Amino acid sequence: MKLQFAMDTLTTASALEWAAAAAPHVDILELGTPLIKSEGLAAITAIKEAHPDKTVFADLKTMDAGELEADIAFAAGADLVTVLGSAGDSTIAGAVKAAQAHGKGVVVDLIGVADKPARAREVVALGATFVEMHAGLDEQAEDGYTLDTLLRDGKDAGAPFSVAGGVSVDSIGSVQASGADVAVAGSAIYSAPDIAAAAAALRAAIG
Ligand SMILES: O=C(CO)[C@H](O)[C@H](O)COP(=O)(O)O
Numbered sequence: 001m002k003l004q005f006a007m008d009t010l011t012t013a014s015a016l017e018w019a020a021a022a023a024p025h026v027d028i029l030e031l032g033t034p035l036i037k038s039e040g041l042a043a044i045t046a047i048k049e050a051h052p053d054k055t056v057f058a059d060l061k062t063m064d065a066g067e068l069e070a071d072i073a074f075a076a077g078a079d080l081v082t083v084l085g086s087a088g089d090s091t092i093a094g095a096v097k098a099a100q101a102h103g104k105g106v107v108v109d110l111i112g113v114a115d116k117p118a119r120a121r122e123v124v125a126l127g128a129t130f131v132e133m134h135a136g137l138d139e140q141a142e143d144g145y146t147l148d149t150l151l152r153d154g155k156d157a158g159a160p161f162s163v164a165g166g167v168s169v170d171s172i173g174s175v176q177a178s179g180a181d182v183a184v185a186g187s188a189i190y191s192a193p194d195i196a197a198a199a200a201a202l203r204a205a206i207g
Pocket residue numbers: 006007008032033059135136137140164165166167184185186187188
């Protein structure tokens with residue numbers, strides 16, 4: 001299972017600092033949606049230039065204009081971009097078209113989708129590289145939130161998937177046991193006092 005570091009920050013400078021600390025321990029460097037909204041496509045280029053050996057993931061959360069938004073992010077250096085699973089099939093197909101033109105990939109984020117396994121199968125048929133079983137920061141703050149539903153949906157999907165939703169050193173083992181291809185960790189790394197140590201601990205937990 002691969003490890004993805006979601007850098008939910010507002011400045012390219014802090015993302016570069018975080019990425020430098022975590023890079024030895026992670027496979028995928030994610031530019032969080034707030035970072036891209038704050039700094040624009042230049043942030044993608046900065047991270048890719050600093051870490052050409054890493055998969056750079058631009059969390060665009062595209063809902064419309066799939067081909068256009070994906071194209072500009074790939075041109076800026078992204079290897080993977082996200083499109084929302086609640087977007088129309090034509091939006092997802094458009095992003096896949098751009099990915100094929102660049103030799104890159106599309107991840108479909110199933111945040112807010114009621115039947116995630118069914119939508120996962122549909123979007124993989126449209127050409128998505130994998131889906132993200134995702135509970136966002138707001139859903140994580142709701143009473144009684146656990147990762148369990150995401151892990152069950154991943155197992156049921158029959159499609160390649162990542163899991164994002166407050167993955168921690170305590171829960172990453174259950175993510176791996178679910179058969180996930182990628183574990184995404186944001187706050188478990190960037191909120192830790194030592195980013196390198198937190199990323200290393202997650203890596204050690206999954207071997
Ligand atoms: O995409 C996101 C929020 O929409 C986050 O980047 C994702 O949820 C991972 O961060 P965390 O581990 O803190 O949940």
